[in-house]
Amino acid sequence: MRPIAFLAAALALVAGSPAMAQAYRCSLPETLPRPRADGPSVREPRRDLPTASYTLALTWNPAYCRTGSGRADARFQCGGGNHFGFTLHGLWPDGAGREWPQYCRPAPLLSERVIRRNLCTTPSVQLLQHEYAKHGTCMGISPAAYFNRASSLYARVRYPDMNALAARRGLTTGEFAQAFARANPGLTPAMFRITADREGWLEEVWLCLDLRFRYRQCPTHQRGRAASAGLRIRRG
DSSP: OEEOTHHHHHHHHHHHOTTSOSEEEOEEOSSOOOOOOOOOOSSSOOBOOOOOEEEEEEEEHHHHHHHHTTSGGGHHHHSTTOEESEEEEEEEEEOSSSOOOBOOSOOOOOOHHHHHHHTTTSOOHHHHHHHHHHTGGGGTSOHHHHHHHHHHHHHTOOOOOHHHHHHOTTOBHHHHHHHHHHTSTTOOGGGEEEEEOTTOBEEEEEEEEOTTSOBOOOOGGGOOSOTTSBOBOOOO
């Protein structure tokens, strides 16, 4: 295993402030799996629509690994001594209505260089391939440019104390959104969409962005989980 050099600094930040870094521990293997081609299907058709806004989607990794750790492609993300908090799911172009552009053109297989550069942010080789194929191709930019944009947006997000929130009894989705907004000056709870499973366990946080990648209030049809609904958080 080869450790990523910048993570020593990240770990120091985590020790002083849990809001500052989310790759608590990440070591890349010497040999990475090659991604499989990803493209449109009957269930996920090609839609070459104009982009009206964007969504930055963040996954709460402790919840994902509670349910998805048995998958072969989750071994890096959920095992091998690696430890993540919020990971970057992806940067998604949105449409003007309820449909969004996706799989706008064929996607090349990602290079190992691009994968290695981004695997500690989005810790799944196949998810990286999927995100560029489904979303990045609709932005008309190269894989490297797409992931550079997504990771720069991810890097500016700050996080509340997730362990403290996980321990809070009676936590609501609205209270969680307020805590997340307080950790990011200038943001309001209306700029987040919170998703959870059927039992109310936090799954993802989606941040709404305009065409210039500035935070914006989420459209009505993207408001997500009701603010009054209870929310449970797996400990990181």
